[in-house]
Amino acid sequence: MPMVKISKYNIALKLRKNTYILYNTLYNSVSKIDSELMDAMLKRNLKDIPQDIKSKLYNFGFLVDDELEELNIIKTLRNFEISKLYSAFRVGLTLTMTYACNLKCPYCYEGSLTQKTDYLSKKDIDVILKFALNHQKYFPIKRNPSIDVSFYGGEPLLNWKCCKYTLESLEALKRKGEIEDYTAGFVTNGTLINMDVIDAINDFNIVSMQITLDGPKEIHDKRRITRTGKGTFDTIIHNIKLLLDNVTNKKFHIGIRINVDKTNVHAIPDLLDYLVSEGMSEVSISFGIIRGDIQHSHSCNNTLLTGSELRDYLPKLWKEAYVRGFEVQTRPNYKILYCMYDYLFSYVVDPNRKLYPCWEFVGNEKYSVGEITDDGHFKVKPYYYDVKAKDPTEFEECKKCPFLPICGGGCAAESIRRNGHPNGPGCDMNRYIWREGLKFYLARRYPHLFTSDELVDILGKVPEEVKDDTKTFEFKVGVGR
Numbered sequence: 001m002p003m004v005k006i007s008k009y010n011i012a013l014k015l016r017k018n019t020y021i022l023y024n025t026l027y028n029s030v031s032k033i034d035s036e037l038m039d040a041m042l043k044r045n046l047k048d049i050p051q052d053i054k055s056k057l058y059n060f061g062f063l064v065d066d067e068l069e070e071l072n073i074i075k076t077l078r079n080f081e082i083s084k085l086y087s088a089f090r091v092g093l094t095l096t097m098t099y100a101c102n103l104k105c106p107y108c109y110e111g112s113l114t115q116k117t118d119y120l121s122k123k124d125i126d127v128i129l130k131f132a133l134n135h136q137k138y139f140p141i142k143r144n145p146s147i148d149v150s151f152y153g154g155e156p157l158l159n160w161k162c163c164k165y166t167l168e169s170l171e172a173l174k175r176k177g178e179i180e181d182y183t184a185g186f187v188t189n190g191t192l193i194n195m196d197v198i199d200a201i202n203d204f205n206i207v208s209m210q211i212t213l214d215g216p217k218e219i220h221d222k223r224r225i226t227r228t229g230k231g232t233f234d235t236i237i238h239n240i241k242l243l244l245d246n247v248t249n250k251k252f253h254i255g256i257r258i259n260v261d262k263t264n265v266h267a268i269p270d271l272l273d274y275l276v277s278e279g280m281s282e283v284s285i286s287f288g289i290i291r292g293d294i295q296h297s298h299s300c301n302n303t304l305l306t307g308s309e310l311r312d313y314l315p316k317l318w319k320e321a322y323v324r325g326f327e328v329q330t331r332p333n334y335k336i337l338y339c340m341y342d343y344l345f346s347y348v349v350d351p352n353r354k355l356y357p358c359w360e361f362v363g364n365e366k367y368s369v370g371e372i373t374d375d376g377h378f379k380v381k382p383y384y385y386d387v388k389a390k391d392p393t394e395f396e397e398c399k400k401c402p403f404l405p406i407c408g409g410g411c412a413a414e415s416i417r418r419n420g421h422p423n424g425p426g427c428d429m430n431r432y433i434w435r436e437g438l439k440f441y442l443a444r445r446y447p448h449l450f451t452s453d454e455l456v457d458i459l460g461k462v463p464e465e466v467k468d469d470t471k472t473f474e475f476k477v478g479v480g481r
Contacts, residue, residue: 001051001054001055001058002065002066002067003065003066003067004046004054004058004063004064004065004066005044005046005063005064005065005066005068006041006044006046006062006063006064007024007026007027007061007062007063007064007070008070008400008402009024009025009026009027009061009070009402009404009405010022010023010024010041010062010402011023011024011025011402011403011434011435011438012038012041012042013435013438013439013442015032015450015451015454016451016453016454017451018034018035019032019033019034019035020032020033020034020035020038021439021442021449022038022041022062023332023438023442024060024061024062025332025402025403025404025405025406026061026070026073026074026405027060027061027062028334029060029061029062030442030446030449031057031060031062032449037049037053041062046063071393071399074336074393074404074405075393077334077336077405078336078337078391078393081336081337082337082344085337085343085344085345086138086344088146089135089139089143089144089145089146089180089345090145090146090147090148090345091132091135091145091146091147091148091345091346092147092148092150092340092343092345092346092347093128093132093147093148093149093150093346093347093349094149094150094152094340094346094347094348094349094359095120095125095128095149095150095151095152095156095166095349096120096152096153096154096156096348096349096350096351096359096362097119097120097151097152097153097154097156097158097159097162097163097351098118098119098120098153098154098155098156098158098159098351099118099153099154099350099351099363100119100153100154100155100158101153101154101155101158101189102155102158102189102191102192102226102227103155103189103191103224103225103226103227103232104225104226104227104229105223105224105225106223107223107259107261107290107303118350118351118352119158119159119162119351120159120162120349120351121162122162122165124162124351124353125162125165125166125169126169127353127372127373127374127375127376128349128353128372128376129147129166129169129170129173130375130376131372131376131377131378132145132147132179133145133173133178133179133376134376134377134378135345144177144178144179144180145179145180145345146179146180146181146182146183147170147173147179147181147182148182148183148184149166149170149182149183149184149185150184150185150186150187151163151166151184151185151186151187151188152187152348152359153187153188155188155189155191155192156186156187156188157186157188157192157193157197158192160192160196160197163186163200164196164200166184167184167200167203167204167206168204170182170184170204170205171204181205182205183205183206183207184204184205184206184207185206185207185208185209185210186206186208186209186210187210188209188210188211189211189212189224189232189236190211190212190232190235190236190239190240191226191232191235191236191239193239193242193243194239194242195242195246198242198243198246198247201243201247201249201252202246202247202248202249205251206249206251206252207251207252207253208252208253208254208255209243209252209253209254209255210255210256210257211236211239211240211254211255211256211257212224212256212257212258212259212288213233213236213256213257213258213259213271214258214259214264215258215264215267215268215270215271216233216267216270216271216274217231217233217234217274219263219264219267220232220233220236220271221233223259223263223264224236237278240254240256240280240283241278244279244280244283253284254283254284255283255284255285255286256275256280256283256284256285256286257285257286257287257288258271258285258286258287258288259288259289259290260287260288260289260290260305260313260314260317261289261290261303261304261305262303262304262305262309263303265305265313265317268287268317268320269320272285272320272321272324272326273324276324276325281324281325281326284326284327284329285321285326285328286329287314287317287318289305289310289314290303290304290305307431307432308432310432310433311432311433311436314433314436315433315436315437315440315458318330318437318440319440319458319459319460320460322444322459322460322461323459323460323461328440328444330436330437330438330440330441331441331445332406332434332437332438332441333406334405334406335405335406335407335408336405336408337408338407338408338409338410338411338412338426339358339411340357340358341357341358341387341390341411341412341422342390342408347369348361348362349372350362350363352371353371353372354368354370354371355368355369355370355371355372355378356368356369357369357384357387357412358412358413360413361413366383367383367422368381368383369381369383369384369387370384386422386423387412387422389423390409390412390422390423391409392404392407392408392409392410392425393409395409395424395425397424397425397427398410398425401425403431403434406434407427409425409426410425410426410427410428410431411426411428412426413426414426414427414428439458440458440459443455443458443459443463444459444463447462447463447464
């Protein structure tokens with residue numbers, strides 16, 4: 001074994017009885033170790049670690065070659081990821097079908113944008129799809145792209161005829177061989193779903209729909225209200241059931257996003273109980289943390305959860321969901337590239353065919369990367385090059401952070417909030433709950449590494465033993481024994 005040093009991407013989680021879970025964010029390795037070994041690791045006192053244990057630590061990435069600069073691994077992985085995206089040739093289009101919305105939620109981050117009444121037209125869709133096809137010029141030989149569309153708003157179903165026209169156009173392009181394939185999804189408030197929408201889900205390659213709830217009926221109906229002040233809970237639940245009963249498309253996935261802030265966090269268990277009672281425990285849920293936006297004044301800032309409050313509340317919500325049978329995803333996955341902001345050939349298109357790198361920036365022309373011309377070409381703005389030049393391996397704060405492999409430098413919009421510009425560390429609210437999320441994931445996937453009391457404390461119950469492909473091992477003897 002070569003000369004070694006401790007990986008900079010190790011994270012230690014203390015359990016009861018002076019034991020620790022050691023996790024490496026770069027190599028996706030897990031180990032349960034005792035306090036003596038943990039002490040040696042913290043003090044970087046490697047000479048007292050027995051050779052056989054040192055070899056295991058090395059094989060699992062907790063120790064690395066002394067000459068290795070691990071940051072260069074991440075730089076290399078970024079290059080691999082970008083090259084994979086390039087070779088896959090997928091064009092991502094988040095289509096802002098309209099800024100208009102049929103609801104008037106008090107915390108809506110889009111603010112005054114919903115007062116705009118512009119809609120994408122069928123002519124616009126033709127131009128946008130031509131724009132996607134024109135990406136062939138980036139390849140030395142002619143290739144046909146795949147196109148991934150997300151219908152967004154405002155409320156995209158207000159412009160349903162144009163949504164359907166987009167799907168029909170994508171299907172026609174696929175039949176003619178002008179694109180390899182396509183997928184589509186919706187981000188919707190769920191109030192306008194009907195059998196015409198469901199027929200389209202069954203007829204086209206629509207793979208997802210995200211629908212939002214804000215709590216049990218009495219809370220939701222005070223927050224997600226129509227323009228006339230009417231609650232929407234019953235309508236949304238009816239429409240979710242309509243989807244569950246009538247969608248036959250096996251690829252289609254419904255996700256319920258539960259928005260959380262100080263005013264409703266204590267009532268979320270009641271909503272979960274209701275969903276279970278209505279037979280919806282197999283529908284995936286996620287907790288959306290309401291936060292201030294980057295371009296409009298926010299009337300609800302005093303209701304937003306702070307970082308420390310998030311650390312207190314969110315693990316409790318995970319537990320409440322898990323004990324009721326919901327799948328809770330907190331696994332720390334590689335995020336060498338954080339989101340669509342970092343992806344090649346991904347754009348948010350507004351109703352005026354202006355292009356943005358992220359839906360949080362829509363409507364703020366300061367952050368527009370260009371626009372689509374009438375002949376389907378990309379008229380680039382200077383900010384496009386700022387976006388594509390983002391590289392968190394050059395950010396001093398990120399260089400030293402053990403979470404970089406599962407964070408990817410964070411959110412550009414959050415960097416604006418923190419740093420005043422998008423190309424800096426974008427540590428979003430997840431920075432407060434990385435450790436809690438990691439512990440929750442490990443307890444679910446590797447219950448044998450935890451005591452029953454620890455499992456009940458973290459998860460609310462003792463799960464069946466289920467393992468995935470994460471490398472794991474356990475040391476039951478201390479250093480020098």
